[in-house]
Amino acid sequence: MLKLVSDSKQQSAHLTVEQVSWSCPEKRVLEQISFEVEQGEFVGLLGPNGVGKSTLLRCLYRYLKPDSGKVLLNGTPVWSLTQRQFAQQVAVVTQHCPTGFSMTVRQFMATGLLAHQRFWQRSSKLLDQQQVDEMLQRVALLPKAEQRFESLSGGEQQRVLIARAMLQKPQLMVLDEPTNHLDIRYQIETLQLVKSLGITVIASIHDLNLAAAFCDRLALLEQGKLVAMGDVDDVLTSSQLKRVYGVETIIDRHPLQDTPRVTYQFAPATQEVTQSNAIG
């Protein structure tokens, strides 16, 4: 089990996205996206493949500079922060694991401590190792501490990346499909763990039921545009999911908690559905 003992609650960030657009030579990928994420809120970013979720997250964590618009962290444009200031406030877990280095899990985890350390103020190695090991324990990977990071399974690597991000003690976590590669138990436990931190989180999530269960609000993208942003109940509606994903759903309540539950229709589309697609 991932340990769910929360740190004393960390400070959390307020994120503002103002009219962000980004294009590649072939097309406009993001069109005038605006929204805010309040301190301590967990916002899920939804939308079909290729609508611009990763691109939007890349603009938030400064991998891409928007063609126009602004991203503000606690009111300050992210591009005006130094790399160090940014790293002290924002942790990022992307879909693609870093490769090409042969650090052990413990060594790789320790890099998560660097954002808050200056070389003349290095804390003791013992203290560093205690923090690293405690975090590895929380993601149930302490027994693999001396294994090379690259030799871990995809799911184990993902858990290390999330643990390393937590070690960074960020105010904002940006997660691009954090549950990718994880089996259902670790999908649930990872989202529980991230939520228990109480910090601001924005995460792209494909599983609508997990998004419904863990997110405070949802943002729905369609072809580079933000088409819905709001409470889970308002965003996850059958008509909206049909329009954006082209899938028939039944939405009722989760039997154990008061969140929407999405059931998909797996049978081939009926004639009526096919006709309405053709019209719509």
Ligand SMILES: Nc1ncnc2c1ncn2[C@@H]1O[C@H](COP(=O)(O)OP(=O)(O)OP(=O)(O)O)[C@@H](O)[C@H]1O
């Ligand atoms: N640097 C780039 N050059 C060309 N096309 C790009 C570039 N970056 C993104 N795109 C295109 O922009 C679109 C959005 O990509 P993005 O990765 O943001 O989608 P996504 O919503 O995260 O998709 P998925 O759910 O499949 O991960 C895609 O069509 C992609 O090919």
